[in-house]
Amino acid sequence: MNLGVIGQAVGLFAVTNIDDILILALLFARGAGHRGSTRGIVLGQYLGFTAILAVAVAAAFGSSFLPESAVPYLGLLPLTLGLKTAWQEWKARDAGEDGEAEAEEGGLGPLTVAAVTFANGGDNIGVYVPVFATAGVGGTSVYAVVFLVLVAVWCFAGKFFATRPVIAKALARWGHILLPVVLIALGLLILAEGGAFGL
Known part of the structure; x- marks a missing residue:
């Protein structure tokens, strides 16, 4: 394997996914104490990122499942998801502890995490396509392997930050507010930057 290509892949992944660590930390904090939540978050992250890779590779080699005009949407x-989470938190506030437990468990399924990962990385597709197209099949394979290894590193980092005492305390106190706010802001940012709905 070419060490130069590996280094470029590491750099490209880090630059295009740095915001993912915050989202992962919020998801891990929200799932803390719930059996199977870590597995669900990791699986969802892999599903979402594999979908991003699949679309980018397909587009780089001549077939596009996702028209460029659809990416902002x-x-x-x-x-x-942010609005749904905010609504669940609002209902839980009125319902007391039982509702709170229900709200905390909601939204952490692998498919939900995959949807957030895919939407958050939708703009990465535009960056990956020209890189993969010029790297060829061999180079793209190296990028894909490195990216998939780094997804695990990102999950570990998100879990690490979510379990540091100071951060965990802050996330336990504010995470139920931060997660919907971050998701809503992320959605609006993707829509606005892509010019969706004429924004």
């Missing part, structure tokens, strides 16, 4: 996914 991926912002509707985190926006909808």
Whole structure:
């Protein structure tokens, strides 16, 4: 394996996914104490990122499953999930502890995490396509392997930050507010930056 390509892959992944660590930390904090939540978050992260890779590779080699004009509308996914999470938190506030437990468990399924990951990484597709197209099949394979290894590193980092005492305390206190706010802001940002709905 070419060490130069590996280094470029590491750099490209880090630059295009730095915001993912915050989202992962919020998800891990929200799932803390719930059996199977870590597995669900990691699985969802892999599903979402594999979908991003698949679309980018397909587009780089001549087939596009996702028209470029559709990418900005991926912002509707985190926006909808953020609004749903905010609504669940609002209902839980009125319902007391039982509702709170229900709200905390909601929204951590692998498919939900995958949807957030895919929407958040939708703009990465535009960066990956030209890189993969010029790297060829061999180079793209190296990028894909490195990216998939780094997804695990990112999950570990998100879990690490979510379990540091100071950060965990802050996330336990504010995470139920931060997660919907971050998801809604992310959705609006993706929509606005992509010019969706004429924004």
